[in-house]
Amino acid sequence: MAExxxxxxxVAECDVSDSDQITAAVDAAAEALGGLDVVVANAGxxxxxxxxxxxxxxxxxxxxxxxxxxxxxxxxxxxxxxRSRGYLLNVSSxxxxxxxxxxxxxxAAKAGVEALSDCLxxxxxxxxxxxxxxxxxxxxxxxxxxxxxxxxxxxxxxxSLPRAxxxxxxxxxxxxxxxxxxxxxxxxxxxxxxxxxxxxxRQLFASTIVERFSARSAADGIEEYRQIAEHGGAGAxxxxxxxxQVAGL
Numbered sequence: 001m002a003e004x005x006x007x008x009x010x011v012a013e014c015d016v017s018d019s020d021q022i023t024a025a026v027d028a029a030a031e032a033l034g035g036l037d038v039v040v041a042n043a044g045x046x047x048x049x050x051x052x053x054x055x056x057x058x059x060x061x062x063x064x065x066x067x068x069x070x071x072x073x074x075x076x077x078x079x080x081x082x083r084s085r086g087y088l089l090n091v092s093s094x095x096x097x098x099x100x101x102x103x104x105x106x107x108a109a110k111a112g113v114e115a116l117s118d119c120l121x122x123x124x125x126x127x128x129x130x131x132x133x134x135x136x137x138x139x140x141x142x143x144x145x146x147x148x149x150x151x152x153x154x155x156x157x158x159x160s161l162p163r164a165x166x167x168x169x170x171x172x173x174x175x176x177x178x179x180x181x182x183x184x185x186x187x188x189x190x191x192x193x194x195x196x197x198x199x200x201x202r203q204l205f206a207s208t209i210v211e212r213f214s215a216r217s218a219a220d221g222i223e224e225y226r227q228i229a230e231h232g233g234a235g236a237x238x239x240x241x242x243x244x245q246v247a248g249l
Contacts, residue, residue: 016069
């Protein structure tokens with residue numbers, strides 16, 4: 001990606017689940033670029049399976065990257081953003097509000113990112129830092145394609161949802177929405193756009209629509225996962241870990 005962006009592009013490699021590494025990377029970016037005006041925290045992975053059978057380490061790893069990694073990034077970025085009175089955008093997910101069987105770690109992490117962002121928005125206001133949070137449905141990314149290929153339960157959840165919720169949406173319009181959010185220092189941004197109005201009705205929507213549709217296929221998915229775990233181990237059933245990171249500095 002740095003090569004595609006051209007000469008002069010700064011890049012740093014780090015493990016976002018390591019606080020010291022992410023702090024060093026953010027500080028190095030600020031030094032190389034003369035400060036930071038915008039930071040986007042978007043690192044994430046997805047593993048899945050029913051909690052009773054999922055490999056516990058794969059569950060923990062989702063929290064470490066998707067939630068703690070965002071927190072570490074935010075914490076490291078704040079001193080620089082306070083100096084520039086800049087903007088911080090944390091990428092959550094529609095999974096923060098719309099939950100499904102076999103995705104407990106991912107949903108818990110993304111709900112945590114939303115709560116973290118809302119709290120941080122209050123804390124950072126006096127320093128002139130604006131904080132936003134992004135919500136997406138399934139996008140045409142490597143992570144979603146890997147999940148469809150490697151985790152049968154993931155595809156089963158998608159297939160069980162109403163078409164508008166379970167389809168895979170193109171990536172480019174979602175990126176356009178992120179750019180628009182950065183330009184407007186928005187509190188919330190979503191793609192598809194109609195996801196945002198649903199957030200205000202999340203409890204009703206999640207409990208009466210998504211949960212009912214997901215529950216129809218949950219039992220079959222759990223049994224399928226149990227059989228895979230029994231023969232190949234919980235780690236194999238949880239699928240290989242795929243880390244996809246896009247850091248905007």
